[in-house]
Amino acid sequence: MEASPFKVDRRYTKRDIYRILNVPKSKQKGNWNTGYHRYDGNWFIFCNIGTPGRTGHDYANRFAGDDLVWYGKSNSNLQQRSIQSLLSNGTTKFLFYREYSRAPFIYAGKGKPKEYKDTVPVQVTWDITT
Numbered sequence: 567m568e569a570s571p572f573k574v575d576r577r578y579t580k581r582d583i584y585r586i587l588n589v590p591k592s593k594q595k596g597n598w599n600t601g602y603h604r605y606d607g608n609w610f611i612f613c614n615i616g617t618p619g620r621t622g623h624d625y626a627n628r629f630a631g632d633d634l635v636w637y638g639k640s641n642s643n644l645q646q647r648s649i650q651s652l653l654s655n656g657t658t659k660f661l662f663y664r665e666y667s668r669a670p671f672i673y674a675g676k677g678k679p680k681e682y683k684d685t686v687p688v689q690v691t692w693d694i695t696t
Contacts, residue, residue, distance in 0.1 A: 570676060572660060574696050577670040583610070601639055602652065609652055609659040611636065611677070611692075617667050627663070630691065633680060634661055638688040649688050653679045661692060 571586050572578065578586075584594050589605065597603045602611045613627045613636055625637040642649055651657060659678070662671035677692035 570660065570673075570696070572673040574673055574675050577672055578662065579670045582670070602648070604648070604651065604657070607657060609657050610662070611652075611659060612662045612664075612671055613637075614667060615663050615665050617665060625687070632694060634663070634674060634677065634692040634694060636661075636690050636692060638690070640687055642687045644682070644684045644688055646688075653682060653690070659692070661694060 572583075580594075580598060583589070587605065593605070598605075598610070598612075601613065602609060604610075613625070613634075615627050615629070617624075626635070627637060628635050638649060638652075644650070644653075652659065658676060661674040661677045663674055664671045675694040675696045677694055679690050680693040681691040683689040
């Protein structure tokens with residue numbers, strides 16, 4: 567697994583992330599603002615914990631010990647290509663969270679799926695590494 571350009575427990579705005587990854591202006595925003603996005607072969611997960619998102623969605627994302635229990639988008643399910651890719655071993659997943667809807671995201675680390683449930687929305691428990 568490649569080294570992370572992010573530091574665990576550090577706060578990042580989306581602008582910071584775009585700058586660090588050299589994301590071209592034309593590829594910023596859009597899907598980056600939907601909770602999870604694939605860019606340059608890697609997945610970036612952005613979740614709220616204990617607070618609704620800006621769209622009003624309030625998922626039961628939470629930490630269970632050192633693991634992150636995360637829910638996909640409202641209609642997500644295990645059959646979707648994006649979810650299959652998220653669960654695959656062939657991609658790196660960078661996990662970010664925040665506890666206030668307007669706050670910068672905190673980088674938790676890289677995630678590996680530890681457990682997942684075939685629910686709608688899909689539920690994944692991520693084992694977090696640094």
